[in-house]
């Protein structure tokens with residue numbers, strides 16, 4: 001476990017395609033850019049930073065469980081389409097009790113009705129949706145400024 005505050009940024013399916021995927025909805029910024037900015041902001045403030053992207057539900061669950069064992073203090077997560085389907089990822093977050101911020105590049109409430117429901121929102125510290133990839137920056141900054149190290153165990 002790090003003696004610094006530690007953040008894990010998780011991106012779910014298809015977010016590796018940011019920048020080329022439906023740019024009218026998701027914009028031109030790429031995931032490597034988002035991750036590099038988040039890392040720079042965190043490390044500049046002495047915050048330990050890790051990131052993970054997967055198109056696989058189980059891999060995301062395994063990474064959250066690992067974060068629980070590592071004593072990660074906060075997760076910033078864009079679950080992608082798993083937002084609307086995954087009880088299992090929700091359970092991993094509640095099971096590890098790591099506080100998390102839910103980020104969506106697009107405003108899911110202004111899109112198809114089946115995107116309006118999230119399995120995460122009622123357990124999230126906050127949700128940011130519709131601010132493009134800036135939403136990640138705001139979430140990381142909020143964690144750095146407001147979160148404290150957790151007492152685990």
Ligand SMILES: O=C1C[C@@](O)(C(=O)O)C[C@@H](O)[C@@H]1O
Pocket residue numbers: 013014015078079080081082083103104105106107108115
């Ligand atoms: O993959 C995604 C991306 C998304 O989470 C967003 O960031 O706006 C919104 C989801 O509905 C969609 O399936």
